[in-house]
Amino acid sequence: MILLALVAVPVAGGLLGWALGRRSTLVPRWISLVAMVLDLGLSIVLWAEHPAASIGGGPWIAKLTLPWIPQWGIQFELAADGLSLLMIVLTALLGVASVIVSWSTVRERVAFYNLNLCLVIGGIVGVFVALDLFLFYLFWELMLIPMYFIIAIWGHEKRQAASIKFLLFTQAGGLLMLLAILALFFIHGATSGEYTFDYFKLLGTPLAPGVATAVMLGFFVAFAIKLPAVPVHTWLPDAHTQAPTAGSVILAGLLLKTGAYGLIRFVVPLFPNAALQFAPIAMILGVAGVIYGAALAFAQDDLKRLVAYTSISHLGFVLIGVFAWNTLALQGAIVTMVAHGLSTGALFILAGSIQDRLHTRDMRAMGGFWESAPRFGGIMLFFALASLGLPGLADFVGEFLVLLGTYAVAPVIAIIAAVGVVLSAVYALWMIYRTFQGRQAPGRALPDLKAREMAVLAVLAALLLWIGLFPQRVLDTAAPSINQLQAGRTALVVPHGVHRDEL
Amino acid sequence: MRQYPIDYGLVLSAVLFAIGMAGVFVRRNVIFVLLCIEIMLNAAGLAFVLGGARWGQADGQVMFIFILAMAAAEVSVGLALIMRMFHRFKSLDTNEIARMKG
Amino acid sequence: MELLWLVPALPLLGFALLTLARRLVRGVAALIGVGSIGLSMLVTLWIAYSFLVSPPQSGAASDTVWSWIALGDFRVSVAFYLDSFSLVMILVITIVGFFIHLYSAGYMEGDDGFARFFAYMNLFTASMLILVLADNLLLLLVGWEGVGLCSYLLIGFWYRDPANARAAVKAFVVTRTGDAAMLVGFLLLFTSLGTLNIQDLLSKAVSQWPSGSGIAIAAAALILAGALGKSAQLPLQTWLPDAMAGPTPVSALIHAATMVTAGVYLVARTHAIFALAPPVQLAVGIIGVATLLIAGFSAITQRDIKRVLAYSTMSQIGYMFLALGVGAWGAALFHFVTHAFFKSLLFLAAGSVILAMHHEQDLLKMGGLWKRAPVAFWTFLVGALAMAAVPPLISGFSSKDWILSWVWSSPAGGPVLYVLALLGVLLTATYTARLVTLAFFGRERDVPEHVHPGGALIAVPLIVLAVPALFLGLIQTPRSLGGVNLFASFVQGVLPEPGAEGPPSTELLLMAVSTLVALAGLVLGWALGVSQARAHLARREAEPAGSPLHRFLLSGWGFDWLYDRAIVGPYRWLARINQSDVADWIARGFAALSRLLNRLLSLAQTGRLRWYATALGIGAVAIVAMVVFL
């Protein structure tokens, strides 16, 4: 039931705040904050209670199944393993952060805003726990709509084009995934006689190679768009740039993770053979993302756009890690997901703060902020360093593990991805150079961070440092799921060396 | 009396139908268009009668009577509408009523 | 050895305090900043004492603080490893570091980023200590990137000038280029040897890889790339002269004494792998000697006092690489030690000069400072003589001579390298003498009225550091000069000698030759200095156009120009033309296509009844045709 509560608490909080929030703007804020904190508390309780427990020998730590549409083999099935758990904790945490950073920056339609914020968090948690493919698809779509509203209503100057672009891209992927889900449903039904959307039953559905590849691609495209992988990433810079601060935080910190999560949870386990054959292409896409994202990040004049492109670069590592498909790389991918959520989320908070203060995101109009805002600069520098993968911070652990795991499988990919390490230094430091260094333009002093902002950022920074120095807790949490995946990999008939030779 | 193959009759009705259809395509005066539709309907009626004759059933004729009734209803509604149209647009040209497009 | 973790932890604590506390009084900040290093130095001395008194059984001790990452076979801990090699390193780092910190308390007085400065310096010291103490490559990387970060932060310390900030970014990015290759090297090492623990790695490499095997060559080359970046060796040397944008103590600590020698440390630490890869080892030597010469030539032409020293640092590290290249690991380390002292001394004295000159760094505008800033002059002179390797007791002489003798006698060395190295000696002496001449002798050119070379906080560290710069050579002397072998025997266990030494007579001959060359260089440098000073006085402000060769040398052999054209420029050009992301054309294409189709289809919606009817008829015909004919 705790899983249901995890989904329901933000949703209920949002609705309650909306219903009560007609008059006062403070009521919805407080209610959503309480809901998010409660959700965070619940998720931490779940984490603390089940450090590495499992149900029936598998990696699952909690499960809930309710009947829903029995005629179609659809259940309301929620389950969580370590991977989901990590993502949920991250979601709840960034949920709290989003509410706080919106506290004074969103002043219009506050009740409706907080409703959308809570709904999107609820939807994302749903994605991370839904283990019925129909339900998963439902949550998948559901989290988009409030996000769309957040961008379209409270976004910046080009919010309408950006929001619709976001929607069209993700929906295109989503519908393809729906086709793939249904194909799998019918194939499973035809072979086993049982028509069901139950993930656990669909696992191990025998598929002809060509069919498996086609169906897998349906899933892959959806997740690749969300991830986003090059070349279907172009919705992201627009959406991230135009979204309000909390929207960017959620987009970068969480929504992208659903794509990565989908790859790990669905693409690889459901279609192991096809995924293995597809791995070289996926890794090439990943490494292309690493390089291309970093190069474009450097090219941007718009601060938020820059940060947006860094996401593409980081998530490229995740894509590589997932398809390198060994313990190290997968763990690295997961750590990168968490770390990216924290570091990029924080960078968006910072970029948003700059915009709130100066009403511009154009770095050509910035410079020398350190003088008036040294704390701001220090924090910004910290997260920029996290983003460029400074050892000792979480991003480094993730990226290093990915590279380490990948090198064993596809050295060329790892080597090219290592170039990304240089390029990330270029964009991150260039960003600091253009904003905080140099001489301050007259009349363009940046007021320093306030206590509330500092508090949020300090928590994020502390977590990055914690994961960077003591990643074992995170690794252990994800380990059972990873081990199972890894077991699936070793069970495959295709010899290990095949795609190594191809590269 | 000489028996003609049914096909001749069907061809005749088809020609009638085509004439009606062509009229609908080319005429601009809405009354003529309505007339052409009547021709189309009657072509269908003729085909029904032919069919009835071929199979020795009353069904064809029954259908023809239905068609007549329906045509009458249509024409009455149609004429009423055309009156409104003339009242409003001072014209019976169908090209005049093309405000909605795109 | 249980206290080992305190050595890096104390400066780290200092950093944390300085960062987290807000609005510190200057004195408190200085106390924390200098005190943390001081404590760390004391702990180090205590450790050194106990290490010498009761050496550990295996000659090394390690201290695991916590398990960092454990994933199946991949196990990495935050663990420190102490042997004679790392002990030497931390001794130098903490001692030199402490005095530079002390000096900074005086030098940075009045700067509005006082606490920030000490925070960065503490973080640097902590990172550097982690680097040299790390028992595995991943932790080494933490220190490695940490020092790079601090270098970046401190070069860009005076962030208001965009040039400083750009220099900082350049330094970080150029070194990171090497780091990326090194990272790949680590990947390679782990993938083939299954561990990142340095000692395990070395023993496994030795037992599993045949000498000269491709994998050993690849691993050594990749590690070397990282070392080259950090130590500003060819071809990744371009960042170092620009790095002089940082405050002078920074140049002393980071860009002279410690960080830039991290590459030397790394290569020496993993020397077993290099020994397995003779071509790479040869490359190390060649790169070393090439850097030595290129930087030496450039140093002769520089006008900025700190840039001269920067090129000289590159050049001296070139010596260390040369030593590494011929397998004289101990000699390289010894040169590192002496260089740390005399070069930091030179920088700090130069800092005092710069203070005296009111932050003017142009040599041609100085002159005659020997009596205006006597402490700076005398200490500088000590450092200069050490660097120029003037015998007999000056530290630089011992270490350089040791290197030269190995270059001659090591199996990996030879006459060619020796002659080139000798040319380096000449260059070193020349630019050193020119520097001293221009700065301290002759007529005062543009020296300000009131000169403040700094108070006690400046003078004390200078004097203290001058002592080892003078006498450190005593712990390791050529056989003909007493044959003291303290240093070599201390590190022998970790850093073996390349082979048998040559006969003492050869050694004596070589020593004589190099001494003569050095003296010749001094004279040459003197002459150069005097003539340039005269020319400057004659011309006054008119900028000397200089010959193309001069300009070429002044610009550091045009490497910046080349990289700008070949890498930076194209990258920026690509970034500029692709700012709006070509991949977006896909989406825009679909949008345009949809709009086009929309327009085309809307053409049919004419509103004309006749057309609608006609379309109905056409559709009917089409359907009939399809049904009938298909």
Add this chain to the structure above:
Amino acid sequence: MSSEQILALLPILVTSAASVVVMLLVALKRSHGLVFGVTVGSLLVALAAIGSSVSVMPQAVSSLLIMDRFALLYIGLILAATLAVALLSYAYLESRAERREEYYILLLLAAAGSEVLAAAGSYVSFFLGLEILSISLYGLVAYRRQTPLGIEAGVKYLILAGASSGFILFGMALIYAEQGSLQFAALAAAKGSSFDVVSLVGFALIVVGVGFKLAVVPFHLWTPDVYQGAPAPVTAFVATVSKGAMFALLLRYFIQLDLYQYGAVVLVFGIIAALSILAGNILGLLQNNVKRMLAYSSIAHVGYLLVALLASGPLAVSSVTFYLIAYFITNLGAFGVVGYLSSGEREAEEIDDYRGLAWRRPWVAGALTASLLSLAGIPLTAGFIGKFFIIAAGAGSRLWALLIILVVGSVVSFFYYFRLVLAIFREPDAGAQVPYPSASLAGGIALSVLTLLLVWLGVYPAPLVNLLGGMTSGLL
């Protein structure tokens, strides 16, 4: 005619009788309220009568009408939709100067014609139902006879629908002349291996007529004009009941004749479906007139329905039916809001009329947004389950090409649905705000019920799915 047959026909009879009663009532006393009440009452009675009809089905009434579960379900749907239209019409008509009472006569007649279509088992009843429906619609479409657009729409619909009736009739006549029977069933029995050319031509012409009524490409050109010119509630009726009845007929026709085995027929319908999906959605893309936009969207939706139809098998019938139900609810809601916000002589049809609706009329905006999300097929709405059902049916029959086109079309459609959503949630224009009429109870109830149904079916469709599952057994 046995009593059981009468019982089976009761819904149709009640509806037809109601139209006569209303006509007489109007002759006696003009009272909008009274006529409205009688209409709503009789529609409720007719709905209730379905309950009694269920007990005697399946029942063939004189080979013209087949009252089976399928027919009754569709009749129920038609009646419920007509009821919703009636409720939505009240306030709409109340604010207008025209004679209001005749509207309900026409509405009831149109409903009766639709019911006949849904139960039709032969060409005769097909023809009768079609014409009762069409001729009533001529009047309804042109009901805003004071306005040029109303007249224009009426004339266009009259001429084109008349012509399309001509096509259907001629097609029927050809088939009859060849086959000698007007029964669908007889035809199915006689068809043998293949049709002759004349029958094929006849069949094709019927397809043309049906296609016109369903407004599929290439017979879709009239749709936006008529939707725009007609009063909003009538537009809702045309978009839902008229199409639904025709689709019921098509479904029965398809299954009884088992047209799936004719590759050419399947191909033709496939092409029509693909073109409708693409053209409908692309035409809607930049449309600023909401009614026209919804017209284009309805073209696409019929395309989706055809995909399900082509899927064959039991899943096809239930998926088509489910989708139609969802489509009915959704479109009634959407057009209902349009009508609800139309005041006096002005239809709220420009996209700017909806700007800031969410902040001015939040509940109405909620209803419209829910409808639009449902049209777009977003989860937790009936439209999502419907689309899911259709894609499932298509996937079950491996119609991958059509499904890909469906996906492409859907993605395009998001653009214009969300364009309207965006307008709803934009800041209201401070200067010139379009005045909205005051709220009406009947319309409010209708909209609330529709929205609730929309969400309920989206969240918990299991009962309806069960019901539909039982229905298909009656047809196959």
